[in-house]
Amino acid sequence: MKLIEVKDYNEMSQKAAEYIIEKVRNHPRINLGLATGGTPVGTYKILIEDHQKNGTSYQEVTTFNLDEYIGLSGNNPNSYRYFMNEKLFNHLDINKNNTFIPSGVAEDIQTECLRYEQLIAQHGGVDLQILGIGQNGHIGFNEPGTSFESNTHVVDLAPSTIKANARFFDNEEEVPTKAITMGIATIMKSKEILLLVSGESKNDAMHKLWNGEVTESFPASILKNHPYVTIIADQAAVAGLKIHS
Numbered sequence: 001m002k003l004i005e006v007k008d009y010n011e012m013s014q015k016a017a018e019y020i021i022e023k024v025r026n027h028p029r030i031n032l033g034l035a036t037g038g039t040p041v042g043t044y045k046i047l048i049e050d051h052q053k054n055g056t057s058y059q060e061v062t063t064f065n066l067d068e069y070i071g072l073s074g075n076n077p078n079s080y081r082y083f084m085n086e087k088l089f090n091h092l093d094i095n096k097n098n099t100f101i102p103s104g105v106a107e108d109i110q111t112e113c114l115r116y117e118q119l120i121a122q123h124g125g126v127d128l129q130i131l132g133i134g135q136n137g138h139i140g141f142n143e144p145g146t147s148f149e150s151n152t153h154v155v156d157l158a159p160s161t162i163k164a165n166a167r168f169f170d171n172e173e174e175v176p177t178k179a180i181t182m183g184i185a186t187i188m189k190s191k192e193i194l195l196l197v198s199g200e201s202k203n204d205a206m207h208k209l210w211n212g213e214v215t216e217s218f219p220a221s222i223l224k225n226h227p228y229v230t231i232i233a234d235q236a237a238v239a240g241l242k243i244h245s
């Protein structure tokens with residue numbers, strides 16, 4: 001894993017956006033894996049600004065999102081489909097038919113999991129996956145204890161994740177308790193991974209990721225086994241970390 005340390009959230013967003021823009025410019029037909037949550041929002045903003053100012057085009061880009069809440073349709077402002085449309089897709093020249101997110105309201109959720117997994121494979125896999133990390137080490141919605149062999153699947157959200165994500169809802173009771181997520185094996189099949197980490201609340205997770213063992217009780221630890229991971233993390237997230245040990 002390569003670690004790029006930056007000052008703060010803004011610098012992380014800037015660096016991450018530059019990284020993605022370069023890839024998109026060099027590979028206009030790239031398959032991007034995208035994440036939701038608070039972490040990538042600043043990055044998405046800069047991608048939009050760059051598209052408007054410099055004309056970076058997403059016409060041929062395909063995207064696959066990591067996850068979606070079960071029970072929320074794309075019209076629901078708390079769904080990840082809505083989030084992605086608002087925060088990114090509506091402001092780019094991307095063809096929305098090429099933006100894929102698991103459906104949280106599919107009649108048969110197990111079939112939807114299979115379909116999503118196959119869809120990614122049929123497109124040749126994800127070239128660059130953007131990831132955030134949960135305070136408990138989750139990636140996508142893969143909570144501690146998830147098998148490293150898992151493909152796209154249904155998860156029960158950990159109470160701590162529900163609490164952390166309640167800030168996006170009117171109250172905690174409204175946060176769905178289940179989600180559909182790319183599995184750990186799905187994520188690991190990405191050719192390249194860009195992990196974004198910002199803030200003191202992620203400091204503990206960053207320490208466990210950097211210094212801890214590879215274990216299913218800390219899902220992000222599997223990234224150590226991936227050949228091509230870049231982490232962009234800010235000072236608050238890496239404080240106390242011995243980077244050059």
Ligand SMILES: O=P(O)(O)OC[C@H]1O[C@](O)(CO)[C@@H](O)[C@@H]1O
Binds near residue numbers: 036040134135161165
């Ligand atoms: O970026 P945040 O809001 O801290 O969330 C971290 C991670 O948690 C999730 O939002 C899932 O809870 C992921 O999509 C995200 O990468």
